[in-house]
Amino acid sequence: MTIDLPRLARLTFHGPLSEARATAMVQRLAANRPRTVLDIGCGWAELLLRVLAAVPGATGTGVDLNAEDLARARKNAEERGLGDRVRFAEESAVGTERGPADLVLCLGATQALSEAEPPTAEALRALRRLVTDRGRVLVGEGFWQRPPTEAELSGMWPGAAPDDHDDLRGLLDLAVEAGFRPEWTETASPQEWEEFESGYQAGLEVWLAQHPDHPLAPETRARLDRHRGQWMSYRGVLGIAYLTLVPDLR
Numbered sequence: 001m002t003i004d005l006p007r008l009a010r011l012t013f014h015g016p017l018s019e020a021r022a023t024a025m026v027q028r029l030a031a032n033r034p035r036t037v038l039d040i041g042c043g044w045a046e047l048l049l050r051v052l053a054a055v056p057g058a059t060g061t062g063v064d065l066n067a068e069d070l071a072r073a074r075k076n077a078e079e080r081g082l083g084d085r086v087r088f089a090e091e092s093a094v095g096t097e098r099g100p101a102d103l104v105l106c107l108g109a110t111q112a113l114s115e116a117e118p119p120t121a122e123a124l125r126a127l128r129r130l131v132t133d134r135g136r137v138l139v140g141e142g143f144w145q146r147p148p149t150e151a152e153l154s155g156m157w158p159g160a161a162p163d164d165h166d167d168l169r170g171l172l173d174l175a176v177e178a179g180f181r182p183e184w185t186e187t188a189s190p191q192e193w194e195e196f197e198s199g200y201q202a203g204l205e206v207w208l209a210q211h212p213d214h215p216l217a218p219e220t221r222a223r224l225d226r227h228r229g230q231w232m233s234y235r236g237v238l239g240i241a242y243l244t245l246v247p248d249l250r
């Protein structure tokens with residue numbers, strides 16, 4: 001039995017990203033006139049579609065494992081008249097040989113490029129191989145805003161550990177070690193996090209409140225309570241950095 005609700009319908013992006021920041025990102029990335037765009041772990045590929053809309057003639061490829069999100073991406077592409085400029089592949093991006101592309105997006109999805117734990121360093125090296133020398137990478141990656149306490153870690157995702165992430169300095173150093181210079185460094189604001197986390201749960205919360213006797217209500221309530229507890233543990237501790245990276249040609 002499934003709940004007849006569109007998946008994550010209350011989210012525009014599958015991450016803490018505001019309209020204002022997305023608009024500025026698209027302007028910055030479009031200014032480099034990419035001819036090809038590759039979106040790793042694209043989900044429903046909202047940012048990829050916006051870049052393609054901003055750069056006439058550019059073509060895009062999105063890669064993800066989630067068939068439902070890819071269906072949403074294809075539908076949005078068709079509705080925006082971009083269907084003939086973008087294709088979506090349901091496959092793992094680990095070891096992908098797609099690319100090189102002039103712009104590579106990897107938002108909240110370094111785990112799509114590397115099975116290492118944490119995946120960040122290996123994923124950044126893979127991104128360098130996937131981008132053309134004059135291109136750009138936009139990577140959205142977690143970092144610790146401050147060191148998490150043991151109590152906070154025990155409330156986060158299962159097995160959460162201090163070395164799951166670097167701090168922002170360490171994350172930037174990894175990007176430089178992977179062969180990039182940081183063109184632009186920005187981090188999600190508390191408001192972006194709250195909009196994302198609320199939107200992530202909102203559809204199911206409203207459904208649950210209105211269907212307390214549904215056979216799936218108990219497990220849905222448990223899932224929502226568990227996620228809310230995790231959020232309250234990483235709120236203000238886990239950050240997301242958006243790094244616009246330029247290949248270092250030295």
Ligand SMILES: C[S@@+](CC[C@H](N)C(=O)[O-])C[C@H]1O[C@@H](n2cnc3c(N)ncnc32)[C@H](O)[C@@H]1O
Binds near residue numbers: 044046069091094107
């Ligand atoms: C947090 S979501 C981000 C989606 C999208 N980039 C966005 O910002 O809206 C992470 C995505 O990575 C995808 N993913 C995870 N492992 C993957 C893999 N090995 N290959 C391709 N995609 C993967 C998930 O299915 C999910 O859609």
